[in-house]
Amino acid sequence: MIPELGHFSLILALLLAAAQAILPLAGAARGNTRWMAVAGPAARAQLLFVAVAFGCLASAFLSNDFSVENVAHHSSSRLPAVYRFAATWGSHEGSLLLWTLILALWTAGVTLFGRRLPDDMTARVLGVMGLVSCGFLLFMLFASNPFLRLQPVPPDGADLNPLLQDPGMALHPPMLYMGYVGFSVAFAFAVAALLSGRFDAGWARWSRPWTTAAWVFLTLGIMIGSWWAYYELGWGGWWFWDPTENASLMPWLAGTALIHSLAVTEKRGCFKVWTVFLAIGTFSLSLVGTFLVRSGVLSSVHAFATDPARGLFILAILVLTIGGSLLLFAFRAGRVGVGGSFAPVSRESFLMANNVLLLTATASVLLGTLYPLFMDALGLGKISVGPPYFNGVFVPLVAPALFLVGVGPVARWKDARLPELAGRLKWAFAASLATALLLPSVMGSWKPMAALGLLLAAWIGATACVAALARLRSAAAWSAGFYGMNLAHFGLAVAVAGISLVSSYESERSVRMSYGDSVALDGYTFLFKGVTYGDGPNFRAARGTLEVAYGGKPVATLHPEKRKYESSGMPMTEAAIDYGFTRDIYAALGEALDDDSWSVRVFVKPFVTWIWLGSILAALGGLLAIADRRYRVALGGRKGGKA
């Protein structure tokens, strides 16, 4: 009964989404306020029904209702309750439902916080979001229904993929989707602006907090995914340039460009066409990312069972949404008009350069990700593009962009003078140069890539501090946006420092160990104390013990595990990590070898935690920026009132 209720709710949600899309858009075009007024209530009612559908699916999972095909394939009675809940979005169908739920949440958010927008703007924004929602609800109802029943009912389910039975993996998709789908707000605003032909500062100011919020979620989502790969896959790596990782990196890069472009459009009125394009592009890349992951068009560690009909359906959504908006852009962007002028040395031009670099980096990731598909489609053979390409292309593009991160915020709008700029930045530059020259030697040996990374990290960090201190000393009023920006940049610096140090100075050994063997690495000794066996709720585990000492003093005891999940027979590695501010000690069990010995991988990873710490700081910076009261001041639209 409950699954049918969920199915029925989805149908109602589709009807509401259609009403939310058609009536307000037509109303805005014809000036019919009653039609436009449908948007808000329809959006909130749609949220209600999508939430009911999601609740029905979650309850089917929690109550082990194996008559539902989706539950039978992705859960089992021995799965702990928290993962049974997380399994709700562990399948293709469930993750689409989550996607749609999050879209409905963002849409309802616009109706709640968007009350001071002009009515026709609200109507168009909600209408566009309703169209997107229609596409995904149709897809679910016709090609990916999560509520299908199974006959005969199996006694138990096939269990959730063990890779997903992990707190990080339970959190990663919702965060990532909040980011992906959050960019639909900026997209809808851009399309609404193209439809109405109004590109005032209000449009940019309205889009900014939404875009930043989506960016914060996406940053955290990518961070959790990377952290999960680090501790779960057992290879000690934190980024693999896997197609699915790239699918999330591309909207992040474009979204970062969008945030900065929106700032210029709001403050100075220029870059309007560029901003509209980025808003369409960022959400388009989110959709492309969803397509790449969901259609199985690329093989990757994330590969899901797929069928071509589903791929074609998502492709149709993609073509209608992206193709439609890009056509609209081609024909309407001419009306946007030009903004204020600026000198070659000014904050505008620095931000422009940064935008171009970010977009080029996005394009290079897109090319590398899709290159195997292009070759295969043209019959030129099966190839794969790996880290050498991405590192070789991405680093040279990002390095100058990182340098500009230090300059941009300090430069004046419109016209900056180089001598003045140099005067404000000389101490920051000296400090970062000293860091780059000295710090790598402290780490053991001076390496050029580490020095470059540290130079850029210290440069961004120091300039962010200089800018924040100068603002504190001046009489200027407190501005959450300004400090948020500097905090985000500081977080970026921390992450860049972590990436540079761990890439240059990590060390690892892969050895065969039996009881009592020890291995030395980077001054640490790892003593192997054998393996014990035990059972978890739905797996059997071999649990190793490694005693780690530094200079004879015990530092940590690590318990890496090798698990075998009963229902799938899939072996899983649970790495053991001693986290530290300046280094992680990492151990993973490999295979059991013939005699009583095991293959064991040990790593010492300096400053790797800084990558995630930096990402969290950057996300906090974004949150602080959203809190800026400027965004809550009335825009002078037709409606007043407070929210």
Next chain:
Amino acid sequence: MRRLIPFAIFIVLAIFFAVGLQLNPRELPSPLIGKPAPDFRLALLHEPATQLGPADLRGKVWLLNVWASWCGSCREEHEVLLDLSRRNLLPIYGMDYKDSAESALAWLERLGNPYAATLVDADGRVGIDYGVYGVPETYLIDRSGVIRHKHSGPLTVEALEKTILPLAEELLRCFNPQPTSFIDCKPADG
């Protein structure tokens, strides 16, 4: 109309996506096609005392289906296999890959047994010879013991009707009295 450039680029991309959907990124051409099936002798699941291998199946055109009870997508193709076995076109031999005998027997008991016999590859050694990298996989082997086709992933009705069965029919038609020379009886590609 330089503003049409993003649209044009996107359309090219979309065409590639549409073509890409028809391709299977995991379908790597197996180096074993056209080569004799690696030899082995494995115990049968239902009669552990009996052993069977490709050598015993000379003269038959048969399917080798690699499966396991822990494999979710094997459940997907199971109906297709059952249906095929009912049609009596060619025998299907199963290879139970890295699995325990009890759960494999229970699985066949519950879902039905499409196999003429099931061979047990408990430690996956034979799987290595065949280059198994994902279960399920299905091989079409001709009268002289040569692998003619490999299907990765769950068997679909479409793959069966369009590729495997026509190929099998051709292989069945060309009877070669000397099973070791397979060159003069090569089926058309596809």
